[in-house]
Amino acid sequence: DTWRYAFEEAMDEVQGIFAQKFKEEVEANSDHEIQLFPYGTLGESADIMEQTQAGILQFVDQSPGFTGSLIPEAQVFFVPYLLPAETDELVDFFRNSKAIHEMFPELYAEQGLELLTMFPEGEVAISTKEPFTTPEELDEVKVRVMTNPLLVESYRAFGATPTPLPWGEVYGALQTNIIQGQENPMFYIESTKMYEVTDYVTMIGHNNFTTAVMANKDFFDGLSEEDQQMIRDAIDVAFDHIIEYQQGLHEESIEKIKADKPSVTFTTLTEEQRAPFQEAAADVEAAFIEMTGESGQAILDQMKADLEAAQSN
Ligand code: 6CS
Known part of the structure; x- marks a missing residue:
């Protein structure tokens, strides 16, 4: 039979490259077919999640940036400066984290979802119309964020005016x-082409973009053990592929932007300049605990332990 898989990006963007690899593996190792639905073909991120929960879709890639409104604990990925910028350490964390492999699956299951994997999509940069190096310079600047309350807290703590919007409205806004x-x-x-409508790209080192792939749980539970294992194996192959695919992608993307619009200014804040943003992170962490209680505290503690383990590997 044919399984339907929707994601939040275009076919040739990171989530699409992952999905294509997954499809290739599934089709090479089973009689099943995968039909891919890139961003826009079935609606916004919230729509494809609803369709997956309803069983209309079998697989979905939705980032915690959106899932946070459904599973508050998923917002832990927006505590600033929690995830390391360094890639090896980050990949080790995603491969081995108990929070990701043992705790989050239970929370996703409560929403009718089988969490299959989480993977990083790259260091998060902020693109703006005016330059900034301090929280003061972000005063009154409306910065679009994905639709979850903790991201709103983050940008408030960074001094900006956070504006949650679905992706489709960002370019026009x-x-x-x-x-x-x-x-x-x-x-x-x-x-x-965000750089067409913003002129400054600033890296404050506050995060790496996390995404997640899941299946409708009733669908997954109803599969044979053999098919479940085949899916898990395909996910593992796609994970390795997407990590390798992203080698050098950040730098190549900067070169492409510069080639198309030489006036774009790229700035990486120094340690000193980052300090006030880093200090703001404590408030965001407190807000996370307030929103999620004991369950969130347990996830955060486990994440920190997992990150420490990744650091020493
Ligand atoms: O900002 C967003 O809404 C989007 N960003 C990425 C990197 N992927 C999908 C998501 O919709």
Whole structure:
């Protein structure tokens, strides 16, 4: 039979490359077929999640940036400066984290979802119309964020005016100056041409973009053990592929942006300049605990332990 898999990006963007590899593996190792639905073909991120929960879709890639409104604990990925910028350590964390492999699956299961994997999509950069190096310079600057309350807290703590919007509204809102900034990994700033409507790309080192792939749980539970294992194996192959695919992608994307629009200014804040943003992170962590209680505290503690383990590997 044919399984339907929707994701939040285009076919040639990171989630699409992952999905294509997954499809290739599934089709090579079983009689099943996968039909891919890139961003836009079935609606926004929230729509494809609803369709997956309803069993209309079998697989979905939705980032915690959106899932956070459904599973509050998933917002832990937006505690600033929690995830390391360094890739090896980050990949080790995603491969081995108990929070990801043992705790989150239970929370996703409560929403009718089988969590299959989480993977990083790259360091998050902030693209804006005006330059900034301090929280003061973000005063009154409306920065679009994905629709979850903790991201709103983050940008408030960074001194900006956070504006949650679905992805489809971002380009137009920047063009009409309803917002003056947004955050995303460099490949996405390049591929979606965010640099056409913003002139400064700033890296404050506050996060790496996490995404997640899951299946409708009733569908997954109803499969044979053999098919379940085949799916898990295909996910593992796609995970390795997407990590390798992203080698050098950040830098290549910067080069492409520069080639298309030489006036774009790229700035990486120094340790000193980052300090006030880093200090703001404590408030965001407190807000996370307030929103999620004991369950969130347990996830956060486990994440920190997992990150420490990844660091020493
Ligand atoms: O900012 C967003 O909404 C989008 N960013 C990425 C990198 N992927 C999908 C998501 O919709």
